[in-house]
Amino acid sequence: MTSRRIAYQGEPGANSHIVANRHYPDWDTLPCASFEDVFAAVESGEAELAMIPIDNSIAGRVADIHHFLPTSGLHIIAEHFLRIQFSLMAMPGVTIDQIKTVHSHVHALGQCRKIIREHGLTPVISGDTAGAAREIAAAGDPTQAAISPPMAAEIYGLDVLAHDIEDEDHNTTRFVVLSPRTGACTGWQRPDGHDVRVQRPQPAGRPLQGSGRLRHQRRQHDQAQSYMVDGEFTATQFLAEVDGHPDDLPLARALERLTFFTTDITVMGVYPADPFRAASR
The missing domain is CATH 3.30.70.260 (ACT domain)
Incomplete structure (x- = not known):
């Protein structure tokens, strides 16, 4: 039997990966480099569903999504909210006093300004939060750290130096699930x-x-x-x-x-x- 797949934008350990695992634990996940690739994966049949972030309580509507949705031919069949949690992570054995630069997506850096300022770190923009963790693990530089979801530390073998470092405790992202079929895989009686x-x-x-x-x-x-x-x-x-x-x-x-x-x-x-x-x- 072929496993069902849900596509998301980002690398393993990204917030989209976390929410996909949480709500579709029996599905295989398909990481994609861009939102265009996510839509293309579902349209081509490579994946059956897409998990897409659409709003954040701090940053507002996710850029570019409104361009893709109207012409995608896909239907929104569910929504899920994820309380965003970021961790500061580095190579095993590294202490926070050794860190000089911190890498992450521009939004994550903007949502964790307090710890960056407190430790005098230099922010470096990466394309993806989980991707930043992968880059730090690959570099092996004890002066570099990443701000990423905690799941990324497990995937890339990093030590978490500080948990829940986001500035606001109401930082929440709304995700929508997209399908080529209306109302697919929902199981509810009355939509609202x-x-x-x-x-x-x-x-x-x-x-x-x-x-x-x-x-x-x-x-x-x-x-x-x-x-x-x-x-x-x-x-x-x-x-x-x-x-x-x-x-x-x-x-x-x-x-x-x-x-x-x-x-x-x-x-x-x-x-x-x-x-x-x-x-x-």
């Missing part, structure tokens, strides 16, 4: 969240008038973000996230009214809300 892509011709910067219809129908309107279409200023695309099911009458009416203000509406996914949402309210 979905993402909608809305496109309308309009000058840049004007608010989407129709988005208010979602609020008027007593649906929770989590967020709506706008983007230029193909770099032009003649059309704007919106990604809206709302609570509810498209078959529920109030939300169905709201979506119907949106057709008067748009040229295209696509429901990108219908999926159960992660329990984290209720716990954090």
